[in-house]
Amino acid sequence: MTTPAPIQLRARAEGEAARLPALLARAEQLAGAVLLGDHGRRRAGTGDDFWQYRPAQMGDSRRLIDHRRSAMGDVQFVREREWQIAQSVMLWCDQGASMRFSSDTELPEKGDRARLLSLAVAVLLVRGGERVGLTGTRLPPRRGRQQILRLAEMFSEDAPEDYAPPEHRAMIPHARAVFVSDFLGDIDEVKLALTKAADRGVRGVVLQVLDPAEEAFPFRGRTIFESVGGTLEHETLKANDLRDRYLARLAERKDALRHLCAVTGWQYGQHHTDASAQSALLWLYRALGGGTA
């Protein structure tokens, strides 16, 4: 006898929902450590906050004249406000199977850390008044706490592919983007996404999250390596002999990413899951301009 579908759905939904506050709370806690400074653009423009009074010039609309100030003298003054404009930031967090890996029970999975960082930076950006969303069409950038909840929900889904390609559709021109992944999949997909973004004037940050075992390759003996999704397989008779060549390839991959970023005007960063999430978040935040784009 099977349980009726709605009850199953309800149970699963509650299980999913139970995960959400935990991720959210951890992200909020992480984000709480970063002090938010001023987010104004430090020049006159449209906004809510007072910037300066300047004498009225030719061409200024009469509606702009601030009569309270002007009444104090003979010169007519215009009240300028600080330019405040919300920036759109698009996140792409790798949900692929390769991210569901940790070499030690003590360490978090790569995907777990990637989501945490993405959500924490989203929290920070939303607090700074920016609009945050996902790349692609599923969740366009919006502002407000509600968006954080939606992001958390989206991040809780796993992608079926072994190595998920970066989502590069529906990029908003001149927005900013954050790509978090291990970038161990096809480099061409990354290249395509970054060049396409550069074409649209989108700048951003690439954060490569790696497990310490992927950096150290501490394997010996006859081994069959297989990807987390099980699609790729490689057998070797002497794993320790492969180490140097593997590390060379990894360095090559990193160089390629760094080069790609340099060409397209992006920033490249690395993070290992045995390091503290705090440092990675600070780097991300600084790389995004400390909230002031």
Next chain:
Amino acid sequence: MSVIGGIGWIAPWLLVALAALPILWLILRAIPPAPIRRRFPGVALLLGLADDESVTDRTPWWLLLLRMLAVAAVIVGLAGPVLNPQEAVERGSGPLLVVVDGSWAGAARWGAVRETLEGELALAAADDRTVAVLQLTRPEAPVFLPAQAWPPRLAGLRPDAWQPDADALERAEALMAEAAFGAVLWLSDGLAYPGRDGVLAAAEAQGPVRVIEPSGSAVGLRPATYAEGAIQLQAVRAVPGAPRSVDIVAQGTDPAGNARILARASAEFGAADTVAGTALVLPAELRARVTRFEIAGVQSAGATTLVDDSLRRREVALIAGRADREGLELLAPLHYLSQALAPTADLLEGTLPDILPANPDAIVLADVAQLTDAEQDGLLAWVENGGLLVRFAGPRIAASDIGRGRNDPLLPVQLRAGGRTVGGAMSWGEPKALAPFREGSPFFGLTVPDDVVISAQVMAQPGPDLAAAAIAELSDGTPLVTRSALGQGQVVLFHVTANAEWSTLPLSGLFVEMLERLAVTAAASAPQPGDLEGTTWQAAQVMDGFGALSDAGTMPGVDGTALIAAAPSPDFPPGLYLSGDRALARNVLAAEAELTPATWPARIPVTGLATVPPLPIGGWLLAAALVMLLVDVIATLALSGRLTGPRGAAAMVAVLALSLPMDVRAQTSEPEAITAAAEVVLAHVVTGNREVDEVALAGLTGLSDTLFFRTSVEPAPPVSVDLELDQIAFFPLLYWPITPDQPTPSAEAYAKLNAYLRAGGMIVFDTRDAHIAGFGSASPNGRKLQSLAAPLDIPALEPVPQDHVLTRTFYLLQDFPGRHVSRDVWVEAAPPGAERAEGMPFRNLNDGVTPVVIGGNDWAAAWAVTRGGQPLLPVGRGFGGERQRELAYRFGVNLVMHVLTGNYKSDQVHVPALLDRLGQ
């Protein structure tokens, strides 16, 4: 069994398999290790990387060697190697008679004797012979049984505490003449004894005799004597040889009655000596407790000597009825007594109240008539507990009226008024002599000298009991010494004086002997047969061959003379004999005993006890092979990389855990305590009311979450604390909701709480009734709080003043609402002299943390959150209510900050002064 290279082999042809080892080497070398599957995302980078060599890792040579060794160990182990294989010995044929001396001399190495016998029995069983055992100390008709049937019966074979005597040897010879056997195995104890040659002749008449004799020499201990203020101990050995030192220990009871070693002495045998002496000086108290001496490490009756009265020096208190008259020492009432007792007893002198607490063995009252009531009661109690009271008559007793017409408990008989004088200047008769002692009297057997005459005495009142009480009489039948039992002790009355005024008895040797028989004093020298004439002794404890004492049970009484004269035998086993209050020890060795080694004719083969038994080592080799294979498993895993991955680490831990069975309980039994000590943990006291406890825990959870989000305090989840069971020292803050029906903590719990408060802890008492009652005893919760807090070490309290540090440790607060809004929150009072300095915003208040915060605002209810983080209980209404909840959280944050930072915020008043001093 064949012997190759000094090692015996059970299955030598199995060793041929060793030739197969080189082939195994080649086969093992060719097989590569099995692959391991690993999940690894970096595989995408590995694609296309080919191995340098097409050949896999060869198994390293040392692993191959290990495996070879393991296989070789298995082969050799299965071939059954035996160390020390037994060489062949001529054992004769036909039924085997085992003759065992079975005396105390063999007891010390009885285990080896048994093992040797078992080995011989095994050999006899291999030859299918029948065996009989004949123990010379207690010969019984030999029963020939198959050798296999004997080992279980050997348990009944025990050494005796004596040597075979003539009767036993005669019987043994007769039994051997009747039996038919082909060979004799004689297990000798190594000591010679008369009559051994006859048995040897009887044995040799039927078959060859083989002798097995322990190497080394038997040692014994002569009875301890007391001379020159020390206990003289002498150890003897049969064979002079290398210098040797033996430890002699004095066993006895400590004051609590437990057996223990009281003293140790060491005796040195010189190279040619057979006797080694030593002296042991012990205080009288300790000496009296010694029950036996034994040679340490030698379990044998001969190496044990029991101690009787001869070592005991009794404590005797002498008390005279009148002060000594100067210059008349020979007339002093105690002169002859102290002369008689001094050589063998310790004398106490003093007044009765001083002496009774010392609990002497005997008290002698010489012509003491009147005792105070306290003295009388003390003396009665002492006698009833086993004391011996000896009274002497004299002019005072004759003049007083004690024992006249009524029974005085401290006198054995009633006395008649006055006394009588016989043979004096004013009387007709001659002084009376003593009559011979009657049978049944303790003095029976003592010779009465002619020159003892009695010229005056006090008279006993005639009565039906008088004859039974009298133990010595004059020649005309009047009692001279009477005795009666009182409780466990006894009272003895000499009807004459203790000096020579009334009789010549104190001048004679009989006086000393009489005192000795009364056990007032103990003989200093070993008793002679004549001394014990007419006495009957009952064995109380007897010694077995190993020197262990056991209850004698119901053995017939033996005559004293025979007891002294006879050598130890089944009829007179060594042990402790009692007669009345006197104890006599019969030891295996007499005072001048010598040990003579057994000598055998040259035709008799003599061997020692089996030294090294054959040792099969096949099992050890197989075990070694198993260990090597285990090492091989681990090494193989390590080589194939299975020990380095995450699972490998777990496997390693499992292997280590299996190989090192450590006790990890101490670490896992208190995980909560470890968490509590490592993190900041808030705690509440369990009240027993489930609802209140749940709200309190939920409240602390809410407060912990708030602290986590807003401050640098990141508490671990809160816990509930049972004051009776849990350790509370770890918690910075205890929240204690009050319910009217909660149990009062025990005294231990209060001790814990007071220690907690003194060490800087804080308890937040919450009566939870601020909405219905003010502060005080107006509500049941308030009354309960008063009774709960009464035993606590709480200082004077006051309502939170406006400038209390609690108002500014994190948030600036003036109200402390919880679910209820009341301003009655009490904390430790400020010191009376606290003044606000000029220009300071607040007073310079006390240091430290207030140990208690008392209020009734039900803060936990305001803090309480559900599991999902939502408020559990409503507070107030609308936005006002939410503001109230916020203030409650702020109060909680301030509270925890106050506990953790103390008066840090108070010290801020000094900031201007500090800055000023720094020149800023």
